[in-house]
Amino acid sequence: MKKLGVSLVAAFLVLAVAQQGMAAKASKTKAAKAEKPRGPAPVAKADAISEIRGEYKWAMTMQQVIDKINARIEASYKDRIAKTAADPARNDRFRKAMRDEMAVIKKNVVKFDGQKGAWDVSIIDQEIVQGQGQTMLFSKEEKSTRYFFFDHDSLYKMFIAFDKEMLQGKNFKDFGTAMQTKFGKAQEVYVNQSYLGVKEKKLDHLLWRSSTGDGLKLVDRSEFYDVYCLVLYDNSVEQRMASARKALDAAQPKGSMIDNVVGGKESDRDENDNVVDRITGKEVFKPGDRRAAQQNIAVPSPGTPAPAPAGEDLDK
Numbered sequence: 001m002k003k004l005g006v007s008l009v010a011a012f013l014v015l016a017v018a019q020q021g022m023a024a025k026a027s028k029t030k031a032a033k034a035e036k037p038r039g040p041a042p043v044a045k046a047d048a049i050s051e052i053r054g055e056y057k058w059a060m061t062m063q064q065v066i067d068k069i070n071a072r073i074e075a076s077y078k079d080r081i082a083k084t085a086a087d088p089a090r091n092d093r094f095r096k097a098m099r100d101e102m103a104v105i106k107k108n109v110v111k112f113d114g115q116k117g118a119w120d121v122s123i124i125d126q127e128i129v130q131g132q133g134q135t136m137l138f139s140k141e142e143k144s145t146r147y148f149f150f151d152h153d154s155l156y157k158m159f160i161a162f163d164k165e166m167l168q169g170k171n172f173k174d175f176g177t178a179m180q181t182k183f184g185k186a187q188e189v190y191v192n193q194s195y196l197g198v199k200e201k202k203l204d205h206l207l208w209r210s211s212t213g214d215g216l217k218l219v220d221r222s223e224f225y226d227v228y229c230l231v232l233y234d235n236s237v238e239q240r241m242a243s244a245r246k247a248l249d250a251a252q253p254k255g256s257m258i259d260n261v262v263g264g265k266e267s268d269r270d271e272n273d274n275v276v277d278r279i280t281g282k283e284v285f286k287p288g289d290r291r292a293a294q295q296n297i298a299v300p301s302p303g304t305p306a307p308a309p310a311g312e313d314l315d316k
Contacts, residue, residue: 038187041187041209041215042186043184043208044186044208045182045184046210049210049214049232052160056068058234059154059155061150062135062148062155065137070102070105073101073102077094077098080094105139109136110135112135119136123161123221123229129248132241133152134151136150137150143166144162145160145161149233151241156238157233157237158231158232158233161227162228162229164226167228172220172222179230184208186218188206189204191204205218213235214232214233215232216230218231
């Protein structure tokens with residue numbers, strides 16, 4: 001009975017960390033085996049980069065970015081508030097919904113102060129550098145979610161995750177071809193990876209640069225999150241952050257309990273580690289046993305516009 005209890009604890013620990021561990025392990029493997037770009041990337045069309053940048057400029061503070069987002073939210077309610085001026089009840093509902101939506105933005109701030117958490121195994125996991133003064137703000141836009149990254153309260157990167165509907169069923173290579181129509185010819189960067197002993201060379205991201213020192217990437221995050229993302233960044237700050245992250249990764253202790261759970265070899269299984277299978281009648285996979293596409297992993301849900309009051313449609 002005691003042995004069964006220990007196995008139950010171990011099994012539930014596997015369940016708790018399996019999804020996170022597999023994503024983190026895949027992320028590190030991909031980063032470690034990515035081929036280095038050969039020569040400088042092509043220069044992207046200036047007007048296309050300007051469109052992606054929008055109203056945001058490098059070195060903006062967090063509050064300045066929040067002010068821009070709030071101005072956009074206010075503009076989206078302007079007509080509805082004006083049209084309901086003679087209907088105080090409806091007008092008040094629109095104003096409250098606008099204030100609620102703005103309040104959500106203030107809650108969408110994350111500090112990466114060295115304590116790892118759920119964001120370290122998420123759609124932006126490869127952008128995070130812990131303990132280096134990095135903070136992040138995210139906001140839902142019409143057809144995407146935009147993540148703003150700050151270096152000591154100075155904006156230097158925007159990560160834009162397209163809504164699934166934007167992909168129109170295109171695979172990454174086809175979507176990249178469409179993006180090159182917009183931005184110009186890109187540099188293709190491949191990753192060498194292995195799954196169940198089968199090695200493959202996969203298109204990892206497309207790379208551009210700007211004439212003003214910016215970098216632009218189209219990255220494939222479909223394996224775990226079923227989306228593609230654009231990353232626009234100040235190249236000088238991004239390179240410094242990348243070096244800091246590499247140093248932090250190298251300093252991570254090996255063989256921790258979590259590493260053993262999520263990265264163990266098949267032969268390390270305890271004879272009772274499938275106890276949950278026997279109790280529930282369902283197969284429990286060990287991290288690495290199957291691809292993420294089979295795991296039903298969802299993109300972390302960012303803050304969304306405040307819903308209408310229960311049972312009411314604000315536009316009626």
